[in-house]
Amino acid sequence: MTYAEWIFSGGAVHTMDPVRPLAEAVAVAGGRIVAVGPDALDWRGPGTEVVDLAGRALFPGFQDAHVHPLTAGLQxxxxxxxxxxxxxxxxxxxxxxxxxxPQHEWITGAGWYGDVFDGGFPNRDLLDELVADRPVFLMSHDAHSAWVNTEALRRxxxxxxxxxxxxxxxxxxxxxxxxxMLLESAADLVxxxxxxxxxxHLRSALLCAQDTLHSFGITSWQDAAVGQALGTPDPFEHYLALEADGLLTAAVTGALWWQIDEGLGQIQSLLDRRTRAAGRFRTTAVKIMLDGVCENFTASLTRPYRGHPGQRGMSMIPVDELRRVASVLDEKGFDLHLHAVGDQAVRDALTALDLPSRPDWQPRHQIAHLDLIDRLDIERFARLGAIANIQPLWARQDPVLVETKLPYLDEMHQQLHFAFKTFDRAGIPLAMGSDWPVSSPNPLWGAHTAVNRTAPRTxxxxxxxxxxxxxxxxxxxxxxxTALMAYTRGSARANRQDAERGSVGLGRAADLVVLDTDPYxxxxxDLGEIKVDLTLAGxxxxxxxEATES
Known part of the structure; x- marks a missing residue:
């Protein structure tokens, strides 16, 4: 008889399977779940590691449906x-x-928040005082603005x-x-x-990011910018190299970056990449940026920003062109991953996703971020079956929101701001993503904010x-x-990994996470206080x- 390598028992096993939401025990052998329930204990052998959950909880590995690991690792x-x-x-x-x-020709970094500066915008004079002899380039936490010094501007x-x-x-x-301060594509000038x-260095950055995500119980993710994008090198070849060397322990879905200026001429290269990436790293989606963010007035709105009557933000791609692109990509079997923050961008995304159905095609098209949405678009969103790819940690009254965003949104815009319950009530599928390094990838922090609409204490x-x-x-x-389902089954579906991951079941991949406390x-x-004790991938x-970790 083959013995299990792992048995988990003595605590709550949350399968995230609606048919059997709770189980007594789980056994793992050969990277797969071989038993769920009391008979899991029969798989114990001389080499089995038996984990007594003892008040803790076991879940399927969390999935992040929108993350930027290479950017985060470099940061x-x-x-x-x-x-x-x-x-x-x-x-x-x-x-x-x-x-x-001192050996670095450039000082680079990221992660600053605009609300710490007077007026919400940093300036080069301060950077000149700190580093005058070398160029400095510091990306904002949301990756939509760069802070540079005079030497960088000069170069x-x-x-x-x-x-x-x-x-x-x-x-x-x-x-x-x-x-x-340089907004959006202006940052590329530097x-x-x-x-x-x-x-x-890029390889080290990806491995560093992978270790960090695993420490939060994340075993799978969707990289939302695979290509030359957002000022970060293309991670495509590095993912393949890590997989070839047996170092890619996560299951990764790559969203191939759509170069707007190249149009439909890039389709063949996207198809070629999808053919090459067909293992633990798969490129089954295409990411298209439709707008920016509200904080710097680049999110596309249906009405002007409050106090700025001439500004409705930026539309990165005309809606008629977007519809043509979406139709071709859908026909080629790609899942569309659309960045849409403002309500006009969301409306454009829905227009593009209003596509004819095909009996042999079950798309996982999704709209990411969805800061704002018009009530008139909720029913269409639900009818189209698109996934709401939401970043829950943003839905709280933190200084960034209150000081650099809310003052520029009118009352109607503020009423449907991160409208998670509205989406759920309408039957719109939810997937959770962090947009890390924009915000922490910690799923328990995300769940805390989704449930409380406040920030975790730490x-x-x-x-x-x-x-x-x-x-x-x-x-x-x-x-x-609902939040935990979105971090497991919901994100697995958005990542097109639900055939093997996202729930605990017989024969499924043994991607599992043990939490020190049962969230239920x-x-x-107290949800934000929960920590990960153990993460298994395959x-x-x-x-x-470690026992010494706080």
Missing amino acids: LLSCDLSTTHSLKDYVGLIVDFAHRH AGITAETADPEGGRIVRDGAGRASG SSLIPAPADA DPHAADTRSQSAPLLPGEAIALH AVEAA GKPVYRR
Whole structure:
């Protein structure tokens, strides 16, 4: 008889399978689940590791439906500003990083939040005081703005006379000179000059990101920008190389980046990539950016930003062109992954996804972010069967939202802001993503915010009383089970991995996570305190929490 390598028993086993939501035990052998229920104990042998859950809980491995691991990994290895939330701390981190890396021609990093600066926008003068002899390029936490110093502007040839590039804006001060903040594609004017990281560095960054995601119980994800995108190198070949070397322990769905300026001429290259990536790393989706973000007025709205009557944001691609592109990609069997923040972008996305059905095709088309939506579009969203790919950690009254976003949204826009319950009530399928490094990939933090509409206690970007005690539109809170289903079955479906992952069942991949506390057994306010004790990917341990870890 073949014995199990793992048996989990003595606690709550949440299968996330509606037919059998709870089980007594689970046995794992050969990377698969071989028994669910009391008979799992019969698989015990001399080499079996028996895990006594003892008040803990077992779940299928979490899935992140929208994440940027290479960007996050590079950030972790650079001047990482994401661990704090104050200008004083940013200054200290920048100075320290520059001091410790005198050999770096460029100082690069990411993770700053605009609300720590007067007026919400940083400027080059401060960076010049900190680092004057080398160019500095620091991407914002949401990857839609860059903070640069004078030397970086000089190398890029950006002056007061430089025109804004297509799809971007050079922020200027009262005198008309470039202030040191570059929005959207304007950041490329500088980032394109930064020497490309060595392959070994990119490989280390991806592995670092994978380790971090596993530490949060995440065993699968959808990389939402596989290609030359957002100022980050293309991760495609690096994923393939890691898989070939047996180092890719996660199951990864790649969303191939749509280069808007190349149009339909890029279809064949996307098909070629899909053919090459057919193992643990698969490229079954295509990502298209429709707009930007509200904080810098680049999200596309149906009505002007409050106080800015001439601004409705940016549409990256005309809706008629988007419809043609969506039709071709759907016909080729790609899942569409559409970035849409503003309600006009969401409406355009729905127009593009209104596609004829085919008996042999079950698409997993999804709209990501969905900060705003018009009530008139809810029914159409549900009818089309598109997936709402939501980032739950954003749905709270943190300083970024309250100080740099809400003041520019009118009352009607604010009423359907991160409308999770509205989506769920309408029958719109939900998938959860973090957009890491924009925000933490911790699924328990995400579940906490989805359920409470407030911030978890230990989030450094929402440490104020309002963030943690004043819910954002509490009527849009969803049930805990709904949130956890979205992090498992829902995201597995969005990632086209639901045939093998997303629930605990006989014969399915042994991607599992042990939590130190059962989420269903604690107060909602304590969800963000739960930690991961153990993560298995394909039946192998990829993360164990040390007893000394807090």
